[in-house]
């Protein structure tokens with residue numbers, strides 16, 4: 463690998479506003495408004511009351527009680543609001559020699575059912591994994607080590623494996639992506655869900671667009687032909 467683009471998933475490769483975890487809580491029959499368990503558990507995680515794995519474990523208990531099964535999970539992925547231009551954008555980036563990764567706090571099974579055949583453009587997908595029992599009901603969640611601060615750790619692994627910082631670009635949209643810039647790679651914020659999108663120390667460029675293809679001019683430029 464020489465050149466790498468790392469994508470966040472939720473709100474980056476999907477349309478703004480679509481939140482996978484929220485949709486899953488709803489699929490499991492729970493409210494998601496002010497004061498809901500969904501919001502309280504996440505707030506407590508953010509406030510440092512427990513680990514990311516513990517947050518996954520607590521979430522899983524509720525999902526299991528709500529009989530969340532593999533079919534509902536796949537359906538949630540398949541019907542997520544789509545961002546335009548995915549296939550074309552991934553195609554162009556591959557043709558320019560980029561290896562593509564997803565590093566996400568979403569769920570592998572959701573990402574697969576959303577991307578369908580476009581999954582083949584990616585060299586690797588890192589996200590939380592749902593494990594199901596024999597009846598297809600969720601039994602446990604294996605937490606990704608690469609969300610929040612972990613996204614930066616993933617980028618550092620790439621750098622340590624010999625890929626130059628200047629050949630790594632990260633595309634994200636929200637607060638859980640914001641440690642990445644401190645790894646010294648270029649960061650692009652698409653359809654921001656973070657108030658920091660104009661802070662150049664965190665995001666080098668912000669783009670608001672219905673189409674993912676708007677990232678292409680930021681990546682492919684006149685320097686592209688210089689080896």
Ligand SMILES: [Mg+2]
Pocket residue numbers: 470471472473474634635636
């Ligand atoms: Mg996101």
